[in-house]
Amino acid sequence: MRLAALMTVLSLAAPAAAGDFRLQFPLDCTLGENCRIQQFVDRDPGKGATDFTCGTLSYDGHKGTDIALPYLSDMQAGVQVRAAADGVVLGTRNTMADQYATAGNADSIDGKECGNGVVLRHGGGWETQYCHMKRGSVLVENGQKVKAGDVLGEVGLSGKTQFPHLHLSVRKDGAVVDPFSPGALDTCGSPAARTLWADPLPYQPGGLIGAGFSTAVPEFDAIQAGTANQAPLAADAPALVFWAYAYGSQAGDRLELNVTGPGGELLSHSEALERTQAQLFRAAGRRLRGGQWPAGSYTGVARLLRDGQEIARFARSMTVAAQ
Template identity: 70%
Template sequence: MRLAALIATVSLAAPVAASDFRLQFPLDCTLGKDCHIQQFVDHDPGPGATDFTCGTLSYEGHKGTDFALPYLTDMEAGVAVRAAADGVVRGTRDAMPDAYATDANAAAIKGRECGNGVVLRHAGGWETQYCHMKRGSIQVETGAQVRAGDVLGEVGLSGKSQFPHLHLSVRRDGAVVDPFAPHSADRCGTPAKDTLWAGPPPPYQPGGLLGAGFSTGVPAYDTIKQGHADETPLDAQAPAVVFWAYAYGGRAGDQLELTVTGPDGALVSDSTVLDRNQAQFFRAAGRRLRRDRWPDGTYTGTARLLRDGQLVDSYSHSMTIPAR
């Protein structure tokens, strides 16, 4: 069965009636710790995009929820994707490579934007679709019955994707339903009390810090995304101490503050204001070595993401330069 055909034909659903259909969290990760929600279903009926809270964590025509991992190393270590509800496997795909979508591979991806994945059919006309899974990880076959919580495979980077994540689509009778706001397909506002989640819904975080680290120079963005940028602990004779922070959900006007304190007190203090919305981004600041070696002791870098003067998220990372 072609998974892509399901993606191409779905539309946004009208408000759904109350239902016994409920979803379990689909990943083996903890939100805010080792995964986050990068994008939600688009609730803007026009050419713009907004998530269900009227926030910016969506893009034009997005029809699912993106549960993302910070780094490629997290994906390589393996994070299980689990069935969100009892159902029957309607189709799978498992042979597409895990690679960033680029102009060079656009033709190979066309019509298979979901990448590797699984479609489950549930009672009452419901379906769930799991996209961008890791090649070779799918553990179920078409026609198999699964229970909520059963492992389907692992998070990957296949199909049309720019970061390792699971794209979860929920549909009823072929129309997209946002599990966070099933009764308001074409409007946004106060988070819904009645969701499709079993128990409290995953908390909404309007952006945040994915990680931070120290290096001897400003790292390449690809190195950060791969999970290889942190050089902690730095050598006492490192040419520079650079602190970087990796974030998501940035809005124009957001302020990212980077500070480093060392054994002798304040070492770095830097602040950047975003000039545009950015789904993911990083900033770095540091100081060059001005003597024969860095002082022995603990160095702590702190990143703070501020929006309209209010703290959105913060992240601290420490290292120790040992005594000679």
């Protein structure tokens, strides 16, 4: 119950007082459905990293909020980035390629880690910066006035990044501010009594991005691309594999994969996760032993458990047709 209670407290945190700077959610997506917050501002002043709840959803020196899409295919379909508040465009970049950051392209990214993006200046010393946008998608120009909700461009994969997302930085008089808890950045753990979000956002301490069926254990790049799910499988498929894609795991978490079919339970797999990871996947399956898979409905359920409590669940169903 501790995690559920924490999520409730955070989602009920009050916005800033009337007249203070407030933020609208900057993406055309719904948290927990087709996007997630992968990482928060780092609240640890030393070499470690912690988010504002003292959780693990950050990394050393991270200065913004990363709102991620599930798959590369979602980015390619187009997800709009919107201004979080009224402001004036202070700067833009729109020409960097959408690609995963690697050692091979590090030199071209050096000094431009934000990738394509927009900086907005607001009143009272506030600024917001929008990073990793899609090449050619930025629609605004320097000096242009924008209103909260105006489209700035689209989510991309430019700059120093390993997954499609918007990195939103908030600054006051040049100093980084965590919009979820705008107090001192060297503290964490106290329930957020104040937030910059006009509509307070819930905190999810890790979860499941997606799941699917395939005929073999997929490659991670296929999962990231959104092409790993092969459902519905053919009745003579050589194997039936169920996989799950997770984020924000902690050492000691447990990931469970279960599949039921026309004859009842087909497979049950439970695995302890040995280390904290930003993203990961696990898979389990069975080979076809002669004949065909029974025709009918199959449902795979993935569960992420922490301290024995379920913090996330994802279900995927398919129908195997008779041949």
